Amino acid sequence: MSGTTPGAGDATKGLPPEQLPPSSGIPGSEREDLAPPRSNVLIKEIMRSSAVTTVLAIVLALLVGGVLIALTNEDVQKTSVYFFARPGDMLNAVWVAVYDGYEALFRGAIFNARGNTFAAQIKPLTNTLGFAAPLIAAGLGVALAFRVGLFNIGARGQMLIAVGFAGLFTFSLDLPIWLHIPATLIVGIAGGALWGGIAGLIKARTGAHEVILTIMLNYIAYYLLLWMIRTPGLLQKPGTNQALGSPTPETARFPELLGPRFPLLDLGFVLVIVATLFVWWLIERSSLGMRMRAVGENPHAARAAGINVQRIYVYAMLFAGGLAGLAGMNQVQGAVTTGITETIDAGIGFDAITVALLGRSRAWGTFAAGILFGALKAGSFSMQAQDIPVDIVLVVQSLVVLFIAAPPLLRTVFFLPKTDAEKAAKARAKAAKKAVAA
Template identity: 70%
Template sequence: MSDRVPGAGPEPVGLPPEQLPAASGPLTGQGAKETPEAPRSNQLIREILRGSVVTTVLAIVASMIVGGILIAVTDETVQKTAGYFFARPQDMLVAVWQAVAGGYSALFEGAIVNPGATSFVAFIRPLTNTLGFAAPLIAAGLGVALAFRSGLFNIGARGQMLIACATAALVTFNLDLPMWIHMPLTLVAGIVGGAIWGGIAGLLKARTGAHEVILTIMLNFVALYLVRWMIRTPGLLQKPGTNQPISAPTPATAQFPSLFGEQFPLLNWGFPIVILATVITWWLVEHSSLGFRLRAVGENPHAARTAGISVQRMYVYAMLFAGGLAGLAGMNQILGSVTTGFGDAIDAGIGFDAITVALLGRSRAWGTFWAGLLFGALKAGSFTMQVAQGIPVDIVLVVESMIVLFIAAPPLVRTIFFLPKDDSDLSAKGKAKAARKRAAANDKAVAS
């Protein structure tokens, strides 16, 4: 006797189970509908938002916002209108806008172009000033970045710059040579001097295992007091006919020629040389066998040693290159910016700013190049901000420091701008849970 319900229609006979009509309601088990995967475009956007480029750009934006707040807080008009904010709030809001917009417009006019200029030279001069300020920052930043990629924290760029300047002055300033020999010879002497000073730290690290941070910091002090003694001692570096702690001026035949004429005094041939140094550093680190060994040591020195790479030798090579690039930064100072003689402050803080530039550039050659341009623009524009708007230069230094802070804390940037979290933002339990989810998703994809 049939169990079919009367009126249910004919029984489907002879059809395999997979060809039977699908159930109209929700099912459980194998018949359940799977949740559709997110579109590929959504996944791509999510990966882009997680990327380091977006994080870096937003770190700069966040730093500029913090700088704008400081500009508004320190503005006298804003402080005055804040006293009667609840009576006339629009006055304070207008004052805040004028202070922040005026400050950043002055920064733009001093770093990029001057829209109010009456000649093309005055219009474009701010950009040439930015390039001039950026050249030594890029060179020193490349040295720090290369050391970072090799697993070394080079804080000795200041000492390497000082020794480079002293070496160039001792070796070539007293020579009487034509410019096509004198300038390259001085440049090479400075680079070699910086490389030797950096190589000392690398050799001590390799032979004794001493930490490079301690070594480079101490060598900074050694270089500072050594150069200070030299510029105070007649017959060494002290300018003849004076008892002031200053060296003899850079010979005219050893100075970098101006790139586009005397109307752009800060832009000289030092900048194209820095571009060449960036290309060489990029090729060396990313595409040469030596660069592969340096990066391998930076990733895992124990694995590199197991693979037959001489870790100690790589340490020496890395610090030699880093010191040479810092020496190039010193040469940009005494052959281009400061030609009337130098003192023990010739590094102008560039040695420590280079650490910030390298961090912002993610220790990549071209990233460091663009980061150096950004910091050169901030430096060039800060003077215009102070003169035109009365904004302290220290505000720009705060912005630079905040950039480093946000770069060092990507989860903070992602939280501020509501970006998707990366695995690095998760705890150990969260990472394990995310790994299980990915494994389950992969198993489901294989099964389907």
């Protein structure tokens, strides 16, 4: 034993590190870092996804909305005076206020269990779909422009011009219903596309910013339509001297899908579904959509690859304007048929920006966001019956957008895993801090 050299029987002695066998797991030895289980990776990716972020943004907005409902409730305010004497009274009042508010929202937007008939029970859902149709159409136009890197806030002007074109060129025609409806629809969409194309063409030729262009075109469209409905022989309703346009002819109105008991759900919703399918195919499957996405990601790289960026800008704004024109046709041929006014857009052109942001500028995401906002609008009328200010609904809508625009805030509130980009940014900040300290 005394003549035995330590380690003489070790065949790995003297080998370079890269030729050593893997660790056997003996305590004190080196061991490999094992990859995390695939289930953990899958769960982490799901929690990081935009769908989860969107849902949690809605949940958090509803929670904050519930706080506002409680703060504005009279019973809660009365019981808060003696909260420390009887806290149960205030807590009960808070629960009743929030529950009644959101129950009224559900009852007015989805299903009314208090209805005497099945038709009365599902009418809120049809109202939601009817309110959502123009929001989805205009939102698709804004979302499509977003994918090309354009901030189109001119949906309002495009809607108004579409209504003006339809009224000016088709309301006086004597056509059968099967011809009058598509003629009015096509003329309106063409008007919106023309108005959007003007902004795209000016940007392509001069480089002017599309935000300024569309804002100015909104004002031009507004006052142009106002002039037309004030001028006899153009759009002004016969027999009046007020700023009121002619009503939509019976043969140009969208037919109700489920009959007169559900007046808000008409052919326009079917057209919006078709438009969503078209936008999805255009952006995600067509060669033109590939070029649009390339320009949206990096116009300089797209130009270097041989893509005509200026032409893509014009195409994008033509499509965006046409979709906003479809929203205008949903208004004049469906929701507002008693007469054209300068406010026939009902703020939909600006709400479309919110819908597109909530839908992440994706076709079906925008469709779902439009349904959500249609439900909030339909349910707001029932909430008002509970003495809840309608402004609460607007606050909830604004909070949804705010939370979606701040994903790190959501991840902090709900303890979600950080993205790789956030981890890298945190590591860079920590390294920079150490460098400064050194």
